Amino acid sequence: MGTEELAREIAGCRLCVEAPFRRPLPHEPRPVCVLSSSARIAICGQAPGTRVHASGRPFTDPSGERLRDWMGIGEDVFYDPSRVAIVPMGFCFPGLDAKGGDLPPRRECRLHWHDRVFRAMPQLRLKIVIGAYAQDYHLGAHHRGSVRETVAAWREILDETRAEGVAAICLPHPSWRNNAWLRKNPWFERDCLPVLKREVAALLT
Numbered sequence: 240m241g242t243e244e245l246a247r248e249i250a251g252c253r254l255c256v257e258a259p260f261r262r263p264l265p266h267e268p269r270p271v272c273v274l275s276s277s278a279r280i281a282i283c284g285q286a287p288g289t290r291v292h293a294s295g296r297p298f299t300d301p302s303g304e305r306l307r308d309w310m311g312i313g314e315d316v317f318y319d320p321s322r323v324a325i326v327p328m329g330f331c332f333p334g335l336d337a338k339g340g341d342l343p344p345r346r347e348c349r350l351h352w353h354d355r356v357f358r359a360m361p362q363l364r365l366k367i368v369i370g371a372y373a374q375d376y377h378l379g380a381h382h383r384g385s386v387r388e389t390v391a392a393w394r395e396i397l398d399e400t401r402a403e404g405v406a407a408i409c410l411p412h413p414s415w416r417n418n419a420w421l422r423k424n425p426w427f428e429r430d431c432l433p434v435l436k437r438e439v440a441a442l443l444t
């Protein structure tokens with residue numbers, strides 16, 4: 240199945256309301272993802288938050304601004320589906336927990352959609368992997384056991400995955416919540432981000 244047909248199916252998905260594993264989604268589904276038959280870069284994140292649920296557009300928040308800065312691209316490229324695919328582990332906003340934090344991505348999404356989505360995009364050459372759920376799905380044996388250890392091993396994982404055909408670069412979430420981590424780990428901006436920018440630029444030309 241091509242990406243256009245698959246995207247249409249996903250847009251009409253009501254699995255988490257009509258046949259949820261446990262509790263149903265507490266609102267109407269609004270899947271937010273960008274599939275592409277030509278993009279060589281995929282942003283593989285977690286799930287939309289409240290702002291993205293409202294806008295229907297991925298990364299329309301300060302995290303998105305920081306991520307674009309990390310990648311060295313502007314909105315024109317970031318939102319060009321012929322060049323960048325955006326596939327979070329849950330396509331719909333999962334709702335909030337009792338403390339007001341985002342719930343984890345819906346498991347239904349991964350089990351029903353993700354293998355089909357990535358089979359439909361064999362042209363991908365770089366996955367930008369953000370967060371525990373995306374690491375778990377995309378890295379397989381390359382996972383280092385914890386999110387932080389995996390991000391710290393970004394260079395080795397990039398080499399290992401590239402040798403298998405689709406390179407993966409693991410990032411911390413670009414949220415302001417990680418500002419303290421970024422301050423404590425200056426190697427990330429010094430060593431990892433220049434490589435990320437180079438990898439992205441090479442695949443956009």
Ligand code: SF4
Nearest residue numbers: 252255268330331348
């Ligand atoms: S989260 Fe995924 S599986 Fe659940 S309704 Fe949305 S698109 Fe469907």
